[in-house]
Amino acid sequence: YIHIEENELGFCYVQGSIDSNNGGFTGTGFANTDNVNGSQINWKVNVDFDGYYALEWRYANGSGTARTASVSANGAQSEISFPTTGSWDSWLLDSTTLFLKAGVNDVILSANTSSGLANIDSLTVHGDGVAAADCN
Ligand code: GCU
Ligand code: CA
Helix, strand or coil, rough: CCCCCCCCCCEECCCEEECCCCCCCCCCEEEEEEECCCCEEEEEEEEEEEEEEEEEEEEECCCCCCEEEEECCCCCEEEEECCCCCCCCCCCCEEEEEEEEEEEEEEEEEECCCCCCEEEEEEEECCCCCEEEEEE
């Protein structure tokens, strides 16, 4: 598996900011998207084999409402919902599976509501032959 924090290889972009004002995060902070529909976080992940992989995010959603999102890579897409965690400094894990192609995958997590994404602390991609890839 590979675990990617916001300051590490494989973390490419957040449409918003890297923040540290809400506690309990790992690494140097967390990715806070703008609260608009379609706001994104992007990662680059290399896998050795075509197949379905579990993508797991550590997240906080201090709002009272689940924040839904789509995640896509190389034309494949899955849906995920980030339920409320009760406060912005309470973090939980949430995962979905996504088909990845052998080689570099541009993983795009995109908000499906006008609230944007939950705050995202890290991405873990489970499986063998998985590595973070250079964003350039
Ligand atoms: C609060 C919180 C942010 C969060 C935002 C939101 O402002 O401090 O970290 O991103 O709510 O509603 O998305
Ligand atoms: Ca936000």
